[in-house]
Amino acid sequence: MKYITFKKNDDRIKKRLVDNFIRKIENFLSKYLLFAKIYSYFFENMTIDEFSMVEITDKSKVINIGCGSIPHTLIILAKVKDWAFLGIDKDEVAVESAKKIVHNYHLSERIDIEVGDGLDFDVSSFDLIIVSHGVEPKTRLLEKLGIDMRDDSIILYRTIWDSLTSVYGKALIPNNLKVIGSYDRIDGIRSLLLIRNKN
Secondary structure, eight states: OOOOBOSSTHHHHHHHHHHHHHHHHHHHHTTSHHHHHHHHHHHHHHHHHHGGGOOOOTTOEEEEETOOSSOHHHHHHHHHOOOEEEEEESOHHHHHHHHHHHHHTTOTTTEEEEEOOTTTSOOTTOSEEEEOTTOSSHHHHHHHHHHHSOTTOEEEEEEEOGGGHHHHOBOOOOTTEEEEEEEEOTTSEEEEEEEEOOO
């Protein structure tokens, strides 16, 4: 098993600070629908391009672990894909904000949002599992998903460009998963497409 490695203990602190900063920005923006819409719009084209590498059928079930207070990934995908969406987050305040935003987009019938932790959530019925960048502990979560997911399911795991590892540290893929595709977004996120490693 390969685990997350850091060059310095300070990297963990830097990562927490950056994650908390992004979370606070999203929480603030989620209070104002106009700001939330502008924020989501920024990600629209890159998200559509990112998910073009995902080949699942219409009516597939999709879960986003760590959807946050502005579930922009689910909102963007719901406009262009005929999938069933669930967003989960450990933060109850973020979940309440996300529900309001989904309602304001008139997407409540397409997107469910609930409190949940990816480490103990049943993912066995989902065709696609999206792991958001800020979710921790990533490697432990990925290892568990590799055990719990179906053989034909796919994970889209958001990590960072190699050039940003000095801030975030390097998260490695556990042995029970393998990479079958990748996409570098313009916002510094590298999305890896993972399937269960059957070897």
